[in-house]
Every structure is written in C-alpha cells, then in structure tokens.
Amino acid sequence: MTRVFRLAARLYPRVWRERYGTEFEALLEDAGLGWRDLPDVLRGALEMQIQTWDFRKLVAVCTLAGAITAAGVSLRMPDRYVSTSVIAIQPTAEAPDLQWLLQQALSAPALEKLIRNEDLYPADRRRRSWEEVIAQMRQDIRVVLNRSNGQPTAFSVQYSYGDPVQAQRAASALTAQLLDANLAAAIERHTPGLTLRVLDPADLPGRPASPNRLLIMIAGTAGGFLMAALATLAMRPPSRSTSES
Amino acid sequence: MSDPPLLVLASLAEGAKHGYAIMEDIQRFANIRLGPGTLYGAITRLEERGWIRSVESQDRRRPYRLTAAGRHHLEEQLAGLDRVVRTGQQRLKHA
Numbered sequence A: 001m002t003r004v005f006r007l008a009a010r011l012y013p014r015v016w017r018e019r020y021g022t023e024f025e026a027l028l029e030d031a032g033l034g035w036r037d038l039p040d041v042l043r044g045a046l047e048m049q050i051q052t053w054d055f056r057k058l059v060a061v062c063t064l065a066g067a068i069t070a071a072g073v074s075l076r077m078p079d080r081y082v083s084t085s086v087i088a089i090q091p092t093a094e095a096p097d098l099q100w101l102l103q104q105a106l107s108a109p110a111l112e113k114l115i116r117n118e119d120l121y122p123a124d125r126r127r128r129s130w131e132e133v134i135a136q137m138r139q140d141i142r143v144v145l146n147r148s149n150g151q152p153t154a155f156s157v158q159y160s161y162g163d164p165v166q167a168q169r170a171a172s173a174l175t176a177q178l179l180d181a182n183l184a185a186a187i188e189r190h191t192p193g194l195t196l197r198v199l200d201p202a203d204l205p206g207r208p209a210s211p212n213r214l215l216i217m218i219a220g221t222a223g224g225f226l227m228a229a230l231a232t233l234a235m236r237p238p239s240r241s242t243s244e245s
Numbered sequence B: 001m002s003d004p005p006l007l008v009l010a011s012l013a014e015g016a017k018h019g020y021a022i023m024e025d026i027q028r029f030a031n032i033r034l035g036p037g038t039l040y041g042a043i044t045r046l047e048e049r050g051w052i053r054s055v056e057s058q059d060r061r062r063p064y065r066l067t068a069a070g071r072h073h074l075e076e077q078l079a080g081l082d083r084v085v086r087t088g089q090q091r092l093k094h095a
Helices: A002-009 A014-030 A035-052 A055-076 A098-105 A108-118 A122-127 A130-140 A164-189 A213-235 B004-012 B019-030 B036-048 B068-094
Strands: A081-090 A141-148 A151-161 A195-200 B052-054 B064-066
Touching: A002 A014, A002 A035, A014 A035, A014 B019, A014 B036, A035 B036, A055 A213, A081 A164, A098 A164, A108 A130, A108 A164, A122 A130, A130 A141, A130 A151, A151 A164, A164 A195, B004 B019, B004 B036, B004 B052, B004 B064, B004 B068, B019 B036, B036 B052, B036 B064, B064 B068
Parallel strands: none
Antiparallel strands: A081 A151, A081 A195, A141 A151, B052 B064
16 A cells, blocks of 8 residues: 555655655655545645646646547537428418417427327436426427518428437428418318418438537637636745745 | 645644644544645645745654744634634524
8 A cells, every 4th residue: 555655656746756755755654544545645746746837738738638528528418410391481361370380289298299109208208207308399399480571481490309310200290280280270260271381391410410519629628728827827826925933 | 624724734833743743633633634645735835835844854754833924824814713703603692
C-alpha cells in the first residue's frame, strides 16, 4: 500500500516534490492510509499540477477535455429523424377549424391507437404510463401553419422519432388521421368541411435532424476554454502578506 | 465546518506541528479526517499566502507554525463564524 502511495506522490509536480516531497512521504508512512485515501492523494496531485500550468497549457488541456466530453455526450445522444408531410388547406364556410381537427387527430385515444399500430416507444411503454407516453408523442409532433394574407394556406405535420422508417410511417398515419377527422366532421355536420389536399406526403428522412453534434462539440470546446479562463482567475494567488511574527 | 485551510490554521494556533500531528489534531477537535492530499493542498496554499511558515528541523517531518498574518486571518475568520453561530442560536431560541 505504501508503495502505491509513493508512486501516487510522484504524480505531484517536480517543484512541489522538491519542497514538500520528503515530509509528504513521511506523512504517507505515518498516517496508516487505506485505499479510500488514494483518490484524495491523486486529486491533490492533479490540483498541484494544474497550479503549475501556464495559461496556454491550461487552455489547451481544458479545451481538449471540453471537446472530448462534448463528443462523448453527443455520441451517447440518440439520433432523431423528422418526417414531414405538407397539406394544403382551403377553408370553406361552416367548416370546422383547423385547431378542432388537430385536437381530434391528436386526441389520446387516436394517439394510443397509432402508437400500438406502429409499435412506437416500446421502451417507454414498459417503464411509463400511457398518459406519459402519449404526452411524449405530443412533444414529438409539430404542426406548422403557413399563412398568406392572414389566411392559412397550408400546414406541415412533422414527427420526430429515433427510427427514420417509423418516423415516416407515423407522420403518414397522423396525416391520414387529420384527413379522416375532417371527413368525419363533414359527414356528422352535413357540411363540406375543409378542403385538404396532401401536397407532400410524409418523407423518409435521409439523415438525423438532431443532435447537432458539431454544435455540441463547439459548445463543449468553448465551455472548456471558459473553464480555463475561470480557473486561471480563481487560482491567481492573492498578494502575499509581508507581516511576520 | 470543513474548510481545510481554516482547520489547519486552527490546529496551528496551539503551536507548531508537523503534517501528521495536524491531521490527528483536526480529527480530534473537529472530528474531520483530512486526507493527505487535502492536508498538503491546504498547507501549500497557506504557505504561499504567508499565513504559515515551516520551522527548521532535522527530521523528515517538518513542523509549521502560524505567522502574524495567519493569526490575524484566523481571528477574522473565527469572528465571522462566531457571528454566524450566535445569530443562528438566537434565532433558534425565538423560532
């Protein structure tokens, strides 16, 4: 054990060892150390090493550490694919409004049926309640309205999922649910309903929309640089007192 | 209260001690066991600030003592802590 601690003590900077090395080794022998003390000695060595680094070395190490951490984090983040369909809309008199249609198409029973049919969120369905899974799916759906002269002319239905084929299938199903809800409302109300026409069917996304790994890497690198700057400020020793007993 | 430099200063207020003696003393009066890395990190910083100074010794175990600046700093820190303790106790009485 003492040998391990002696080796750990060699990780301290040479200048520090020249000043404190002998007494530090004496302490390591006297204190009857166990494995739980090893992290403390290693942390101390790292702290002392950092204090000997100049700004350039600190920036290089922190920036590299930030970039590597960001790369690790971004690689652990799952890819998300977004499939989009575009529907042209032409309102007619007495037609149900789009908001009502969306409520029907995105209702809990409608989404539950879609999740079951397309076998979406299998892991979430094992761990979480249906309410939570449906709420998750609502977060993954985005409806964007296009307007011209204040009037809605088209809207896109976007669905984000981890698998591109399932994203496309679910976006297609959501589009179909909207069209069905419009038709059902028209029949029930004996009105013509909205005139909806699929301009672009749900596409098969070729590449993930997120995560933006380059952006995460840049943020990690910038974070590392910032940490180096803050560490430099924090480690700047205060003016040494000259008074002595 | 687990500020290693302050604990080291408080230990040395009694008189000069080497590293292991400081470690034992802190364990005794504060019931806190400082690891060797933490203890010597604190000693290094305190010496850099001029708050402690090593005493000449032939032994491998080099003792340290408080300087006047270190004593002044310790007094200030303890006065601040004392204010916090007294305020807390008074407020607990009236709570």
